[in-house]
Amino acid sequence: MSPISTEALSPSIDHLISKRSKSRTFRHFGLADLEGAPADFKPHPKPLSLSFGKPNEQYFPIDKITVDVDNYPFQKTLFPNDILEGNSITIQRNGESLQEIGIDEALQYGEVNGLPAFRDFLLKFTEKVNKPNYHDWDLIPTNGSGDGLNKAADAILDPNDVILLEEFTFIPFTNAIRNVGAIPVPTKLNFDKGGDFNVEYLQDLLENWHQLNPNLKKPKALYLIPTCQNPTGLTHSYQTREKIYELAQIHDFIIIEDDPYGYLTLPPVSKPDLANIKDFDISVDEYLANHLNHSYLKLDTHGRVLRLETLSKVFAPGLRLGFIVGHSNVIKSIRGYSNIVTRAPSGTSQLIFTNIVTKKFGGVDGYLQWILKMRLAYIHRRNVLIHSIITSKAYESNYLSIINCDSGMFAGIKLNFPQGTDNVEKLKLLNFKFLQYGVNVVLGFKMAVDLDFSHSNANFLRICFAAAENDLELQEAGSRLSNAVFEFFQNDLQF
Amino acid sequence: MSPISTEALSPSIDHLISKRSKSRTFRHFGLADLEGAPADFKPHPKPLSLSFGKPNEQYFPIDKITVDVDNYPFQKTLFPNDILEGNSITIQRNGESLQEIGIDEALQYGEVNGLPAFRDFLLKFTEKVNKPNYHDWDLIPTNGSGDGLNKAADAILDPNDVILLEEFTFIPFTNAIRNVGAIPVPTKLNFDKGGDFNVEYLQDLLENWHQLNPNLKKPKALYLIPTCQNPTGLTHSYQTREKIYELAQIHDFIIIEDDPYGYLTLPPVSKPDLANIKDFDISVDEYLANHLNHSYLKLDTHGRVLRLETLSKVFAPGLRLGFIVGHSNVIKSIRGYSNIVTRAPSGTSQLIFTNIVTKKFGGVDGYLQWILKMRLAYIHRRNVLIHSIITSKAYESNYLSIINCDSGMFAGIKLNFPQGTDNVEKLKLLNFKFLQYGVNVVLGFKMAVDLDFSHSNANFLRICFAAAENDLELQEAGSRLSNAVFEFFQNDLQF
Numbered sequence: 001m002s003p004i005s006t007e008a009l010s011p012s013i014d015h016l017i018s019k020r021s022k023s024r025t026f027r028h029f030g031l032a033d034l035e036g037a038p039a040d041f042k043p044h045p046k047p048l049s050l051s052f053g054k055p056n057e058q059y060f061p062i063d064k065i066t067v068d069v070d071n072y073p074f075q076k077t078l079f080p081n082d083i084l085e086g087n088s089i090t091i092q093r094n095g096e097s098l099q100e101i102g103i104d105e106a107l108q109y110g111e112v113n114g115l116p117a118f119r120d121f122l123l124k125f126t127e128k129v130n131k132p133n134y135h136d137w138d139l140i141p142t143n144g145s146g147d148g149l150n151k152a153a154d155a156i157l158d159p160n161d162v163i164l165l166e167e168f169t170f171i172p173f174t175n176a177i178r179n180v181g182a183i184p185v186p187t188k189l190n191f192d193k194g195g196d197f198n199v200e201y202l203q204d205l206l207e208n209w210h211q212l213n214p215n216l217k218k219p220k221a222l223y224l225i226p227t228c229q230n231p232t233g234l235t236h237s238y239q240t241r242e243k244i245y246e247l248a249q250i251h252d253f254i255i256i257e258d259d260p261y262g263y264l265t266l267p268p269v270s271k272p273d274l275a276n277i278k279d280f281d282i283s284v285d286e287y288l289a290n291h292l293n294h295s296y297l298k299l300d301t302h303g304r305v306l307r308l309e310t311l312s313k314v315f316a317p318g319l320r321l322g323f324i325v326g327h328s329n330v331i332k333s334i335r336g337y338s339n340i341v342t343r344a345p346s347g348t349s350q351l352i353f354t355n356i357v358t359k360k361f362g363g364v365d366g367y368l369q370w371i372l373k374m375r376l377a378y379i380h381r382r383n384v385l386i387h388s389i390i391t392s393k394a395y396e397s398n399y400l401s402i403i404n405c406d407s408g409m410f411a412g413i414k415l416n417f418p419q420g421t422d423n424v425e426k427l428k429l430l431n432f433k434f435l436q437y438g439v440n441v442v443l444g445f446k447m448a449v450d451l452d453f454s455h456s457n458a459n460f461l462r463i464c465f466a467a468a469e470n471d472l473e474l475q476e477a478g479s480r481l482s483n484a485v486f487e488f489f490q491n492d493l494q495f
Numbered sequence: 496m497s498p499i500s501t502e503a504l505s506p507s508i509d510h511l512i513s514k515r516s517k518s519r520t521f522r523h524f525g526l527a528d529l530e531g532a533p534a535d536f537k538p539h540p541k542p543l544s545l546s547f548g549k550p551n552e553q554y555f556p557i558d559k560i561t562v563d564v565d566n567y568p569f570q571k572t573l574f575p576n577d578i579l580e581g582n583s584i585t586i587q588r589n590g591e592s593l594q595e596i597g598i599d600e601a602l603q604y605g606e607v608n609g610l611p612a613f614r615d616f617l618l619k620f621t622e623k624v625n626k627p628n629y630h631d632w633d634l635i636p637t638n639g640s641g642d643g644l645n646k647a648a649d650a651i652l653d654p655n656d657v658i659l660l661e662e663f664t665f666i667p668f669t670n671a672i673r674n675v676g677a678i679p680v681p682t683k684l685n686f687d688k689g690g691d692f693n694v695e696y697l698q699d700l701l702e703n704w705h706q707l708n709p710n711l712k713k714p715k716a717l718y719l720i721p722t723c724q725n726p727t728g729l730t731h732s733y734q735t736r737e738k739i740y741e742l743a744q745i746h747d748f749i750i751i752e753d754d755p756y757g758y759l760t761l762p763p764v765s766k767p768d769l770a771n772i773k774d775f776d777i778s779v780d781e782y783l784a785n786h787l788n789h790s791y792l793k794l795d796t797h798g799r800v801l802r803l804e805t806l807s808k809v810f811a812p813g814l815r816l817g818f819i820v821g822h823s824n825v826i827k828s829i830r831g832y833s834n835i836v837t838r839a840p841s842g843t844s845q846l847i848f849t850n851i852v853t854k855k856f857g858g859v860d861g862y863l864q865w866i867l868k869m870r871l872a873y874i875h876r877r878n879v880l881i882h883s884i885i886t887s888k889a890y891e892s893n894y895l896s897i898i899n900c901d902s903g904m905f906a907g908i909k910l911n912f913p914q915g916t917d918n919v920e921k922l923k924l925l926n927f928k929f930l931q932y933g934v935n936v937v938l939g940f941k942m943a944v945d946l947d948f949s950h951s952n953a954n955f956l957r958i959c960f961a962a963a964e965n966d967l968e969l970q971e972a973g974s975r976l977s978n979a980v981f982e983f984f985q986n987d988l989q990f
Contacts, residue, residue, distance in 0.1 A: 029726075029937060032935070033923075041930070048934050049935045049972075051937050051958075053962075054961060065561070067560050068558040108813050109812040143838065143841075179835050312550075315556070341645050343641045344815065346843060347812075356557070377554065428528070435542065440542050440545060464547065469551065477543040
């Protein structure tokens with residue numbers, strides 16, 4: 001069945017948009033108002049503008065920008081044979097095509113919808129990679145996913161509305177939830193066999209909501225990080241995604257899908273082999289068909305999925321660029337809020353990103369190829385770190401195990417404490433051992449929505465292989481971590 | 496008397512910070528927690544990080560950026576003899592000094608306080624140009640003044656709080672005011688003799704507030720655009736500023752000073768003379784001593800002024816960069832909110848701006864010199880437009896007069912309608928004449944906070960000389976405007 005317009009659907013999702021957002025009003029001052037025109041009025045074909053306080057572009061002191069672009073990430077250390085000399089782009093005051101952003105356009109005021117070439121790229125990318133299964137979707141740029149999360153909270157949640165979250169999650173989002181007066185409620189994850197979202201728990205929770213939570217409204221939204229869940233590293237199976245979407249339809253809630261690094265799909269861990277790093281290379285078609293996880297957007301027939309993307313993890317965080325895809329009415333709400341809070345994203349960031357992608361990488365397919373190059377670097381670094389851990393005495397002694405590390409930039413590491421151990425107390429103590437050995441990690445319990453709810457599952461660490469300087473450092477960090485764990489267990493969980 | 500710390504003052508301004516802002520709570524997850532360390536714990540001197548999800552900079556595909564910088568705005572048309580060939584800067588992955596931002600730093604995650612070199616520049620600039628008259632001030636970058644206004648509203652205003660505004664003002668700010676549930680109340684401007692803020696009206700309003708407004712709380716803030724007031728073009732005299740600050744002290748409110756283009760100080764209108772455009776050149780010292788208007792910050796001894804600046808008008812809007820200066824406790828509130836809404840501003844924008852200013856312009860003094868070059872271009876363009884109007888038949892016939900155009904990028908143009916004219920009705924009709932002649936302007940009444948309050952003063956236009964392509968266009972726009980007015984008056988205010 002081909003995608004249809006949600007206008008034909010009843011009920012629409014409009015009742016799930018926040019009252020705050022719907023009641024917002026805006027005053028403008030510069031728009032032409034042609035009501036009540038005299039009978040013989042005929043507008044001039046070429047009006048001159050003395051209206052907006054928009055500086056002429058000749059005031060901007062930049063005449064040309066040249067950017068030297070790398071052909072691969074870590075090209076000097078991981079891909080030394082693939083360096084392209086003179087691989088640069090030049091940006092003039094005026095763009096040479098509609099796919100390019102000129103300096104004058106980038107440095108001028110822009111719309112919250114993004115500059116046309118940037119928006120055009122995002123639309124084409126979404127169309128190709130994560131196309132929603134209905135007609136009237138839209139998207140809007142953000143200043144990165146932190147900003148996107150706040151905008152999603154504003155668009156959906158009113159005071160005392162309930163939002164469900166995976167029990168361990170990206171905790172800064174709860175700051176935005178509390179900021180709009182809504183209530184975060186955790187739901188269970190399943191840590192067995194690679195882990196997944198616990199669908200049965202969610203179903204039971206929703207079906208018995210009013211008995212279980214007599215003082216709370218039924219949830220209006222479910223926040224998910226379905227691929228390389230932060231901080232556990234687990235990934236929702238396709239069946240889980242289908243089932244959760246079905247529950248969203250039955251119990252009428254919005255799914256906020258946060259997917260910052262899901263593009264980094266990683267094969268099973270193997271021994272790191274720098275010389276043959278390209279053995280993991282795959283084509284864009286193969287990647288899209290068999291590797292990339294299915295976005296909830298692609299299951300969405302009713303406009304109830306809001307997908308948050310960021311360019312932070314697959315290009316660079318300092319751009320402060322991301323985007324949200326969802327139903328056009330929700331995006332319209334976010335557009336209104338954006339006009340109050342952030343206004344348009346940085347034009348210089350849009351210029352740098354869009355021109356590199358369209359003029360150098362080669363558009364949507366070229367950008368996907370760049371993502372696949374990023375993926376190669378992440379596969380290698382993941383292998384270096386995890387291999388260092390799984391060849392350790394701590395791993396061999398079954399003191400720790402890997403929850404999941406098949407995508408993204410995190411691995412969840414479970415500490416196999418004896419039954420009855422106070423997870424939080426022991427993790428806190430173990431952390432001093434980590435600091436003594438010289439390795440910083442994130443303690444799982446610090447990312448619990450409600451530690452009382454999640455105490456028994458809080459026996460894990462989040463480790464990240466994105467930041468380390470080089471392979472040696474990753475290997476050394478893995479050793480320090482494993483050695484600290486080994487000593488801690490050998491010492492009966494004492495410091 | 497040298498500046499003192501406001502800590503010694505009673506009362507402090509903390510009670511003027513919004514309850515929303517004060518009650519905001521934050522959860523973090525990655526911070527080291529050294530409480531309860533074992534007795535023999537000794538941290539490793541060189542820990543390796545597996546904690547934050549921060550990509551290594553070698554993932555970023557940009558190796559070098561070269562920017563060709565103009566020596567003057569409009570250098571080809573207004574300053575053809577001052578073109579410097581090869582006037583470029585080169586930015587490498589790593590900055591060469593603390594005053595420079597490297598690519599790796601710009602493209603990485605950053606703090607809401609701004610990258611160190613950018614923040615350092617803003618602090619030095621404020622110290623030199625608008626230093627507050629107390630010790631414990633601070634500043635924070637914004638994504639431009641639209642964002643800054645929203646953050647100021649959040650920091651100060653709770654639901655049902657009252658904020659006073661100049662009766663005609665930058666209307667989009669009222670969207671942000673209503674968004675936090677506060678109430679905008681207009682206060683009077685004085686249009687005689689070049690115009691000024693009407694201090695007597697404000698004083699009377701405040702002294703008799705509860706009789707005049709029995710259902711409203713006493714104002715918590717006053718929003719001002721004191722230099723080249725938008726849309727009237729008028730500028731507060733020094734005496735007005737002193738008096739308003741005194742009223743703020745007596746009646747205990749915050750002054751939100753919005754000053755987007757006050758740096759563009761313009762001498763009286765004269766006949767445009769492109770060949771001698773540099774006759775208006777002045778030194779930085781002369782500019783600071785005798786031309787630049789006195790910021791309310793410099794009068795502030797108690798931390799009750801919040802000054803909003805933007806780089807949009809003196810550098811480029813597309814950067815989406817500005818900053819707010821104020822009491823450190825208010826800035827702390829804004830910092831917390833920034834961590835929810837915008838996060839850090841674009842690193843690429845900070846890189847472009849900071850490196851051009853520090854490596855090419857030459858730091859604070861060089862930036863002020865750039866502002867003085869912008870000022871020269873604005874003086875010339877203002878002269879072209881206004882000269883075209885004041886040499887017109889409409890002006891000679893006293894159908895219109897100039898309210899003020901001695902700074903910034905706007906002029907207020909008063910239509911000398913006969914007494915008893917319905918200003919709004921006639922301006923609406925006149926606007927069709929403008930559109931027929933081919934010139935777009937802003938109608939004053941569209942920027943009234945409350946049109947009932949301001950109907951009798953709503954007989955003016957805002958015209959802007961920033962956007963036009965060239966002198967010819969400005970001259971032509973001035974003619975079209977004047978001719979439309981002339982015909983309208985000749986035709987007894989009929990179309």
